[in-house]
Amino acid sequence: MADGYHHGNLRQALIDAGIRFINENGEDALSLRKVAAECDVSHAAPYAHFKDKDELLDAMKKSVTDKFTVELEDAVKDMESADEALIAMGRAYISFFSRNPDYLMFLFGKQNIAAHLQMNKENKDDYPPFLLLRKYYKKHLEENGIKLSAKEQEIEMIKTWAIVHGMASIACMKGVKTSFDWNDPDARLIT
Amino acid sequence: MADGYHHGNLRQALIDAGIRFINENGEDALSLRKVAAECDVSHAAPYAHFKDKDELLDAMKKSVTDKFTVELEDAVKDMESADEALIAMGRAYISFFSRNPDYLMFLFGKQNIAAHLQMNKENKDDYPPFLLLRKYYKKHLEENGIKLSAKEQEIEMIKTWAIVHGMASIACMKGVKTSFDWNDPDARLIT
DNA sequence: GATTAATCTTGACAGTGTAAAGTTTCCTGC
DNA sequence: GCAGGAAACTTTACACTGTCAAGATTAATC
Numbered sequence: 001m002a003d004g005y006h007h008g009n010l011r012q013a014l015i016d017a018g019i020r021f022i023n024e025n026g027e028d029a030l031s032l033r034k035v036a037a038e039c040d041v042s043h044a045a046p047y048a049h050f051k052d053k054d055e056l057l058d059a060m061k062k063s064v065t066d067k068f069t070v071e072l073e074d075a076v077k078d079m080e081s082a083d084e085a086l087i088a089m090g091r092a093y094i095s096f097f098s099r100n101p102d103y104l105m106f107l108f109g110k111q112n113i114a115a116h117l118q119m120n121k122e123n124k125d126d127y128p129p130f131l132l133l134r135k136y137y138k139k140h141l142e143e144n145g146i147k148l149s150a151k152e153q154e155i156e157m158i159k160t161w162a163i164v165h166g167m168a169s170i171a172c173m174k175g176v177k178t179s180f181d182w183n184d185p186d187a188r189l190i191t
Numbered sequence: 192m193a194d195g196y197h198h199g200n201l202r203q204a205l206i207d208a209g210i211r212f213i214n215e216n217g218e219d220a221l222s223l224r225k226v227a228a229e230c231d232v233s234h235a236a237p238y239a240h241f242k243d244k245d246e247l248l249d250a251m252k253k254s255v256t257d258k259f260t261v262e263l264e265d266a267v268k269d270m271e272s273a274d275e276a277l278i279a280m281g282r283a284y285i286s287f288f289s290r291n292p293d294y295l296m297f298l299f300g301k302q303n304i305a306a307h308l309q310m311n312k313e314n315k316d317d318y319p320p321f322l323l324l325r326k327y328y329k330k331h332l333e334e335n336g337i338k339l340s341a342k343e344q345e346i347e348m349i350k351t352w353a354i355v356h357g358m359a360s361i362a363c364m365k366g367v368k369t370s371f372d373w374n375d376p377d378a379r380l381i382t
Numbered sequence: 383g384a385t386t387a388a389t390c391t392t393g394a395c396a397g398t399g400t401a402a403a404g405t406t407t408c409c410t411g412c
Numbered sequence: 413g414c415a416g417g418a419a420a421c422t423t424t425a426c427a428c429t430g431t432c433a434a435g436a437t438t439a440a441t442c
Contacts (some may be wrong), residue, residue: 042391112365166357174303
């Protein structure tokens with residue numbers, strides 16, 4: 001069912017080829033026509049599945065985000081305490097982008113992560129990794145008997161996310177060389 | 192001297208027009224030809240001043256980085272203690288990108304900040320904002336009589352930078368809505 | 383088996399970055 | 413003052429891009 005005029009599953013093939021392509025050549029070099037060619041299909045074929053280039057990029061971002069979320073969930077899954085879970089999550093977060101530095105800017109580059117996820121407007125901050133953080137951060141507060149106001153809670157949580165996301169960002173800055181070893185397990189991330 | 196065949200100061204005019212353009216239309220919409228047209232000059236004229244589009248973009252980034260650095264230095268200048276200086280610097284950092292969210296991805300988007308700054312290869316991490324942080328962080332350690340190994344020092348400093356840069360990044364994520372007020376002076380940034 | 387919808391191809395168009403060759407102006411030494 | 417060369421700019425050209433419209437092919441439905 002993959003031969004002949006109809007491709008079979010072109011939509012997914014385009015997404016996969018696109019992700020493979022930016023891994024090898026970077027986002028800038030990606031063009032609709034090359035992705036189409038990679039799938040042995042004419043340059044206008046993608047328009048049967050995506051409104052425009054951005055819609056393909058959004059689908060690719062969603063696919064990468066899914067992989068990212070799975071890694072975070074895996075890291076957290078066998079941890080006994082919420083504290084351990086948070087640390088494991090932070091390490092997985094940084095590790096993911098250290099291994100795939102191009103993904104950081106691919107995912108957050110346009111900064112409208114709401115666009116490629118279909119976030120419902122009532123609950124705007126349901127970015128999956130953020131949801132996971134929120135869940136374990138709450139658990140962490142409970143387990144340690146820490147009482148904070150809703151506002152303080154949000155601030156502390158964002159600070160936790162910020163340090164992790166900031167480290168991932170710095171780790172991905174090719175121009176800045178630090179003596180920091182991003183995979184050093186001795187470097188504590190969460191205070 | 193700005194009329195006729197020779198423009199006078201086309202190089203700077205292109206940089207300024209380019210920055211103005213991405214402020215209004217975003218980086219994606221920027222093209223060499225439009226910037227050239229904005230300066231009333233033919234589409235190939237920029238090649239007398241820049242090797243290619245990337246070189247113009249690098250010059251624009253350098254210009255934005257300079258403005259950014261000035262703001263950081265201004266924020267720090269009248270502070271008495273290094274602790275105050277660090278906090279002021281962090282707020283100025285976040286404030287700058289909160290006011291100009293497009294700049295964050297413009298500066299760090301390609302992640303090769305070494306490219307648009309002429310960093311000498313011996314001292315790779317002399318990114319101006321980073322140099323400023325290093326200076327005041329050292330002062331902070333001295334003033335408070337804190338003794339750390341070189342490695343610990345680096346780790347703590349990166350953590351400080353990470354939380355500030357991470358907050359700036361999150362503040363710029365249009366898709367993620369937090370209840371965090373990025374200009375709230377009560378939100379302490381440095382521990 | 384005819385109709386219809388989905389998928390894909392072909393051809394076209396304006397916009398892009400960039401290179402080559404030609405034109406205009408400025409600058410320097412005499 | 414003026415030749416000659418360097419710098420700045422224009423014109424022309426080309427390959428590549430995203431996107432649209434029209435047509436061809438296949439799959440799905442009744």
